[in-house]
Amino acid sequence: MSDTVLALRDLSFRWPGRAGFALTVPELTVARGEAVLLLGESGSGKSTLLSLICGTIMPDRGIVRIADEDVTRLSGGARDRFRAEQIGVIFQQFNLLPFGSVIDNILLPLRFAPRRRGRVAKPPDEAARLCAALGLPPELGRARAGTLSVGQQQRVAVARALIGQPPLIIADEPTSALDANSQSAFLDLLFAQLSASDTSLLMVSHDPRLGERFDRVLRIEDIARIDRVAA
Amino acid sequence: MIARLALASLMARALTVGMTILAIALSVALFLGVEKVRTGAKASFADTISETDLIMGARSGSVQLLLYSVFRIGNATNNVTWESYQDIAARPEIDWIVPISLGDSHRQFRVMGTSQAFFDHYKYRQGRSLEIADGAPMEDLFDAVIGADVAATLAYGIGDPIVVAHGLASFTEHEDQPFRVSGILAKTGTPVDRTVIVSMEAIEAIHVDWQSGAQVPGQSTPVEVIREMDLTPKAVTAALIGVQSPLQTFALQRAINTYGEEPLLAILPGVALQELWGIVGIAETALLAVSSMVVVTALIGMMATIFSSLNERRREMAIFRAMGARPATILGMLVFEAMVMAVAGALIGVALLYLGLVIAQPIVDEAFGLWLPIVAPGLREGQVVVAVVGAGAIVSLLPAIRAYRMSLADGMMVKS
Secondary structure: OOOEEEEEEEEEEEOOOOOOOEEEEEEEEEEOOOEEEEEOOOOOOHHHHHHHHHOOOOOOEEEEEEOOEEHHHOOHHHHHHHHHHHEEEEOOOOOOOOOOEHHHHHHHHHHHOHHHHHOOOOHHHHHHHHHHHOOOOHHHHHOEHHHOOHHHHHHHHHHHHHOOOOOEEEEEOOOOOOOHHHHHHHHHHHHHHHHHHOOEEEEEEOOHHHHHHOOEEEEHHHHOEEEOOOO | OHHHHHHHHHHHOHHHHHHHHHHHHHHHHHHHHHHHHHHHHHHHHHOOOEOOOEEEEEOOOHHHHHHHHOOOOOOOOOOEEHHHHHHHHOOOOEEEEEEEEEEEEEOOEEEEEEOOHHHHHOEEOOOEEOOEEEEOOOOOOOEEEEOHHHHHHHOOOOOOEEOOEEOOOOOOEOOOOOEEEEEEEOOOOOHHHHEEEEEHHHHHHHOOOEEOOEEOOOOOOOHHHHHHOOOOOOEEOEEEEEEOOHHHHHHHHHHHHOOOOOOEEEEOHHHHHHHHHHHHHHHHHHHHHHHHHHHHHHHHHHHHHHHHHHHHOHHHHHHHHHOOOOHHHHHHHHHHHHHHHHHHHHHHHHHHHHHHHHHHHHHHHHHHOOOOOOOOOOHHHHHHHHHHHHHHHHHHHHHHHHHHHHHHHHOOOOOO
16 A cells, blocks of 8 residues: 555546536645645635545546545446545535434444444444544434534534544535634644544645644645636 | 434424325325225115015116115106016015005105015115114004104104105195104115105005096095005015025026016116116226325325425535435435335324224214224225335435436535
């Protein structure tokens, strides 16, 4: 297994039917255990880039290599399975199924990732452990996720991304819904868990102040080109 | 876990989901209720007359004979002469025979002349006998026993006088011979409820001064004289026959149908009832069609509910997709949801049906003489539940396929 968890090469994508938006990424790599912050304003193609990495959309050209597997060569179903196995995803907000319990939310990716599940001996115990490590009171495990505060929900989302130790965590502005104090506490907890599990992080944000905690800070305009043709 | 989350998702939308389930439940209850009424009506219809082996009348059609002899609808084209009646009655196969004489009416109700044997041998609903609710059977020549509907509609009690009109809806009344109500029958749910029963002799008595359907002018025989007259009937309209052994039924039927003295007809009531139901049964099919449309409407309502929930659930689907769920899993979840709603609706519908039956059974029996049996859910109910769940799954495919497409296009990135 190489030390590169994520490698994009000569990637180009054009939204079908939507004239005037094309994304090209000559190269982007994330090493094992590395935390990379990708800075970009909204509308800069961040979401498209993340969708390409996660394999929910397919590039017209180029390679998306995650953990030594070229995602673009996989079939649709295999990509979904691969995503479940290899990537933990944290959204901006509304990460959780509000009607499900916290434990069920955390365990959800394991349902689609047998190998990831195989790495966890007792999933409910592991979920409880992660909750404790992320500063969530244990009695919250049975609570419906919708009843939690936004900060608590984001921490549950981290636990869900980390469970079963996928090699890569993709985070899309996970702190934007939090106030400054909570942001800092959230990142402390996130980084503590990342270093404990040797997991890589690719986080997208518009906030350059977060940069100091990361191994590397990239600007999206430096790694990707957006072509807009007037529609 | 997916099933648990899908159920939790349903619970989270309890109100709309509950309404959808209620709509399905009501439609299923309606459908099964119509089904019950339909089979109940058919059974009640077939139960109008039982344990009578043959009905005999002048030669006409079997349905016509059944209609006027049992349902008191329409008229006999001809009568059977008393001599022929006696001939047939004397045959060895006959166990019992009850003469029926029709043609007169009281208000809107038919008057039927018969013998005491009618009360012994007329059976309905699998062998039930007529019961006198109040009073006694005819004893005097001018006694009449009235059906429950007659008593209820005209507010008659025991001892009330009634006047019989000649013919039907006729204004020429046999005013000279007023009858007296001697008994009121219990409700049966058969045409007997709408019948005024008098003796065969009484029918003769009121026609003493009549010839060829018109009163002889100026002639009015006093009641006292009539009582002294020989009132042996000259004809009967029809006769109900019981045979000694069921094996003789067809032999006797053939004998009556080939009777040489005058053209007669004997019918098997069960067969004629089937024939008649074949005509009436079209309404039953229409009823069934309407109630199945209600079920279809409820299912389409469910489809609409699922459709309208899709937009607000894009986020939910995006989360599932991000966690690695395939679009097919999303499709499966929606179909599963629909099936859960359909199963719940169908089962609640069956429960509502039985609740309704328990409440309505005595009321319906009292009001319409329609007996709706309460039996454990059978094959029919099972079929309906399975059909509703299957149809629910099928109609949910449309929104599910839309969700499949949406989740393919949205992937895991939904800006909301």
